[in-house]
Amino acid sequence: MAGKNGKENTRERIINSAKKLFAEQGYQKTTIVDISRQANLSEAALYEYFQGKEDLLLTIPDLWVSELLKDIDEQLFGIKGAANKLRKYLWWYLRRIEQAPLDAKIVYLFLKTNANFMTTEVYSNVKKLYSHLLEIFEEGRNAGELKPDLDPRLARDIFVGTMDHIITRWLLKDMSYSIFENLDRLFELMIGAFAARPSRESPPPEAPGAVSMAGTVEMHPAGASS
Amino acid sequence: MAGKNGKENTRERIINSAKKLFAEQGYQKTTIVDISRQANLSEAALYEYFQGKEDLLLTIPDLWVSELLKDIDEQLFGIKGAANKLRKYLWWYLRRIEQAPLDAKIVYLFLKTNANFMTTEVYSNVKKLYSHLLEIFEEGRNAGELKPDLDPRLARDIFVGTMDHIITRWLLKDMSYSIFENLDRLFELMIGAFAARPSRESPPPEAPGAVSMAGTVEMHPAGASS
DNA sequence: TAGGTAACCTAATGTTATTAGGTAAAATCA
DNA sequence: TGATTTTACCTAATAACATTAGGTTACCTA
Numbered sequence: 001m002a003g004k005n006g007k008e009n010t011r012e013r014i015i016n017s018a019k020k021l022f023a024e025q026g027y028q029k030t031t032i033v034d035i036s037r038q039a040n041l042s043e044a045a046l047y048e049y050f051q052g053k054e055d056l057l058l059t060i061p062d063l064w065v066s067e068l069l070k071d072i073d074e075q076l077f078g079i080k081g082a083a084n085k086l087r088k089y090l091w092w093y094l095r096r097i098e099q100a101p102l103d104a105k106i107v108y109l110f111l112k113t114n115a116n117f118m119t120t121e122v123y124s125n126v127k128k129l130y131s132h133l134l135e136i137f138e139e140g141r142n143a144g145e146l147k148p149d150l151d152p153r154l155a156r157d158i159f160v161g162t163m164d165h166i167i168t169r170w171l172l173k174d175m176s177y178s179i180f181e182n183l184d185r186l187f188e189l190m191i192g193a194f195a196a197r198p199s200r201e202s203p204p205p206e207a208p209g210a211v212s213m214a215g216t217v218e219m220h221p222a223g224a225s226s
Numbered sequence: 227m228a229g230k231n232g233k234e235n236t237r238e239r240i241i242n243s244a245k246k247l248f249a250e251q252g253y254q255k256t257t258i259v260d261i262s263r264q265a266n267l268s269e270a271a272l273y274e275y276f277q278g279k280e281d282l283l284l285t286i287p288d289l290w291v292s293e294l295l296k297d298i299d300e301q302l303f304g305i306k307g308a309a310n311k312l313r314k315y316l317w318w319y320l321r322r323i324e325q326a327p328l329d330a331k332i333v334y335l336f337l338k339t340n341a342n343f344m345t346t347e348v349y350s351n352v353k354k355l356y357s358h359l360l361e362i363f364e365e366g367r368n369a370g371e372l373k374p375d376l377d378p379r380l381a382r383d384i385f386v387g388t389m390d391h392i393i394t395r396w397l398l399k400d401m402s403y404s405i406f407e408n409l410d411r412l413f414e415l416m417i418g419a420f421a422a423r424p425s426r427e428s429p430p431p432e433a434p435g436a437v438s439m440a441g442t443v444e445m446h447p448a449g450a451s452s
Numbered sequence: 453t454a455g456g457t458a459a460c461c462t463a464a465t466g467t468t469a470t471t472a473g474g475t476a477a478a479a480t481c482a
Numbered sequence: 483t484g485a486t487t488t489t490a491c492c493t494a495a496t497a498a499c500a501t502t503a504g505g506t507t508a509c510c511t512a
Contacts (some may be wrong), residue, residue: 007490026341028254032469045491047470113339115252118398154412158419161391162384172344186380193384193419233459258500271460273501 013039023102027110064103065125082140146194239265249328253336290329291351308366372420
């Protein structure tokens with residue numbers, strides 16, 4: 001037990017060291033020596049835990065993304081109305097990004113350059129994460145809250161594209177401002193493309209029977225930790 | 227003259243070889259030997275033309291992006307109405323991407339991972355390219371074609387985000403389908419967020435005095451070359 | 453035709469990733 | 483308990499690259 005525990009501990013130490021260094025200096029400029037030093041280990045020992053540098057890169061965000069996937073259902077539970085769900089989705093996701101910028105940086109900046117990305121566990125999990133949006137758009141359309149002829153896939157492309165854009169910019173600018181800046185207005189603007197009744201200045205006059213912004217968060221935390 | 231010509235020719239050969247190999251195998255897996263072999267050159271000779279592998283990566287899309295920048299004004303010239311201009315912008319840009327997928331791949335997939343990206347000529351040119359959108363949104367708002375309270379920056383975030391999203395997907399899926407697929411419907415959906423009058427099923431009832439889709443292209447070419 | 457120089461080469465050198473081949477201590481077992 | 487296997491490491495190669503040193507060849511110019 002102590003042995004396995006120690007082994008798990010070392011594995012985590014390696015992952016955390018690599019995560020930190022990759023996010024700080026980039027994948028290319030981080031060497032195996034750097035990582036193993038940071039983890040108080042010899043280079044050779046590292047190879048007992050990972051097949052190599054690339055394997056390490058691909059493994060790091062695995063845990064993070066699969067935790068996101070576990071959490072999302074919980075987060076949307078009990079929220080009524082497509083707009084409210086979309087709002088919660090956006091706020092929740094950006095919050096998670098803010099809380100784990102190192103993982104986010106690896107997924108958003110480094111992973112896509114990898115030839116094997118498409119065959120990765122992470123990729124398929126991110127796809128699953130985004131597929132929730134399809135259901136929300138479809139439900140909203142069927143309930144009459146969104147446009148009757150709305151194509152869920154196109155709506156998702158706009159939503160995800162916009163979301164990824166602001167995330168990528170935030171990461172490239174080294175998290176130097178709040179990722180929630182202007183998010184309210186951005187969301188209202190975007191939702192205008194999907195809503196059955198055009199949401200003009202003010203938010204839509206409440207979807208029939210919807211709980212008013214139930215469960216949606218409204219805060220703009222300053223610092224990004226971890 | 228013949229000397230300079232030969233030198234220019236070699237430089238181009240190197241760039242084209244690198245472009246091809248980077249796009250095919252990724253930056254990391256492409257070696258200097260690979261590139262110089264492809265260009266019929268020794269490794270040492272390559273260093274007469276470029277400072278190293280990274281310099282090569284950063285130089286490749288320079289020409290392409292600055293050509294885009296030169297072209298955009300020309301393309302938008304004579305088109306009236308914000309929606310028409312946005313449409314033209316989108317179709318034009320995707321066409322250029324389709325025509326130069328190797329350059330696009332390097333800009334979209336590899337460059338962002340580079341720590342020096344933000345200080346690059348390419349980055350500042352891409353920013354300029356996107357800044358045209360701000361003007362279009364502002365004009366459209368002032369002309370009453372777009373929402374009177376539209377924030378051009380937020381609109382740009384949605385537009386660019388969506389655009390980048392479909393481009394990135396197309397590149398990651400190895401250009402295996404037409405990048406123009408469903409673009410009409412996507413555009414109509416997105417413009418609904420910006421338009422003063424909600425564009426529902428049919429396109430907006432023509433901005434006052436606008437030339438009907440003047441100068442906008444309407445084709446879905448199949449293959450991607452070069 | 454001598455001397456320079458442009459464009460390229462072969463053969464180092466240096467930096468990293470990755471492997472070989474141990475060792476010491478803990479865990480397992482007779 | 484003592485022998486033996488296994489775990490979790492290590493030091494010291496090896497090998498794959500990027501990058502540099504130090505030419506060579508052929509053309510160009512005076």
